[in-house]
Amino acid sequence: MLPKLTTMHTPTTRIEFEERINLVHEHLESGKMHPQGMEGWINVRLLPNGRIDMLSVDEMIRLNANMSYQMAATDMGERLRRTAELGEGAEDADAEDDDVEF
Numbered sequence: 001m002l003p004k005l006t007t008m009h010t011p012t013t014r015i016e017f018e019e020r021i022n023l024v025h026e027h028l029e030s031g032k033m034h035p036q037g038m039e040g041w042i043n044v045r046l047l048p049n050g051r052i053d054m055l056s057v058d059e060m061i062r063l064n065a066n067m068s069y070q071m072a073a074t075d076m077g078e079r080l081r082r083t084a085e086l087g088e089g090a091e092d093a094d095a096e097d098d099d100v101e102f
Helices: 014-030 039-043 059-073 075-096
Strands: none
Touching: 014 059, 039 059, 059 075
8 A cells, every 4th residue: 555645845935945956956966866857957047146046947947856855855755765775675664654644
């Protein structure tokens, strides 16, 4: 049985949005994320005050930023990390967690 997943938390403020964009930048720089399909990243501009020009961020960058944040900072990311650690026996471990609501 599949666990109940939480909905994606979208940013409500500019600070949250910039935090997520910066997370994508860190993941690209560290090699944790491959830039495949992220051609829009070269169009992201910074304003003179160092903030991100929100008008230069396209839909693919926005979606990747929200997804990266979801995987890094929420219970969904923790569950995926735990499943990856368990490897082949992950399906057996999921049966134990059926009563846990995500």
